[in-house]
Amino acid sequence: MTATPVFAHTTVLLNEAVDALVTDPNGIYVDGTFGRGGHSRLLLERLSPTGRLLAIDRDAQAVAAASEGDERIADARFSVHHTSFAHMTATLAAQGVHQVSGLLLDLGVSSPQIDNPERGFSFRFDGPLDMRMDTSRGESAAEFLARADERQISEVIKNYGEERFAVQVAKALVARRESGNPVRTTTALSEVVAGAVKTREPGQNPATRTFQALRIFVNAELEELEQGLKSAVDLLLPGGRLVVISFHSLEDRIVKTFIARESKSEFDRRAPFAAPKPTRFESLGRVKPGETEIRANPRSRSAVMRVAQRSEAQVAL
Secondary structure (H helix, E strand, O other): OOOOOOOOOOOOOHHHHHHHHOOOOOOEEEEOOOOOOHHHHHHHHHOOOOOEEEEEEOOHHHHHHHHOOOOOOOOOOEEEEEOOHHHHHHHHHHOOOOOEEEEEEEOOOOHHHHHOHHHOOOOOOOOEOOOOOOOOOOOOHHHHHHHOOHHHHHHHHHHHHOOOOHHHHHHHHHHHHHOOOOOOEHHHHHHHHHHHOOOOOOOOOOOHHHHHHHHHHHOOHHHHHHHHHHHHHHHEEEEEEEEEEEOOHHHHHHHHHHHHHHOOOEOOOOOOOOOOEOOOEEEEEEEOOOHHHHHHOHHHHHOEEEEEEEOOOOOOO
């Protein structure tokens, strides 16, 4: 029998995230992106015997890693749930949890997902062009490219990958499909993009932006992030912390805008003499990996961690 391969993952900003998140060791916390459990394991170390941690991940392989085999987390304070953090309000309610002391989101794709050729996330390995974080549902990247028209493909690559050669890439993909040889593998996609992208950024594979764009689109990552942030408003207790680690500008822009908006008092223009609505969050700043971490884990170089605290003002129940 062939052994199941083990794909290692180095958690980014591990201590910084947990230090920022835990304000009450007796509280209930949510790891909305379990991955391979680096943050969850340290969180459990920081919690008291009465604390509680609920982990969420849309990737069934990540959930299995938490509950099966030698790496499982056998702790009565811990539970793991196969769902997206966009749906965490309902997931937590089903567990009798309606408010929490902290919420952690470590966005993007994990190393085990990138390094497994069967998942189709990386141009470094030849494999099926899937890219779904939850392989039990939804449309794969190959299926999208097989049915979308040139305009749709171009818009996805431009909007989610910020690729200036998006039109050329889309034309090449459609031309290959119409020739009877549609792109179905990561290697095929890389080859098509390499022929369409005329210049490349130093040190970056020309397919980087296209792969990023398709992954974000297939998984509706930005829409899921916006929904998850909205949920944090009502889930977090006064003084509770929101910690979000992002890895590209599109994600970070959404997080930054959300925290800035929720950190401002709102005036009702229809009632100019009424008191402003209280702020719902206070920004506690951002953190980037240090040089030591970047040298040890080059994938951390683009990470940005933003921290906000739920206002002590009235919380909607």
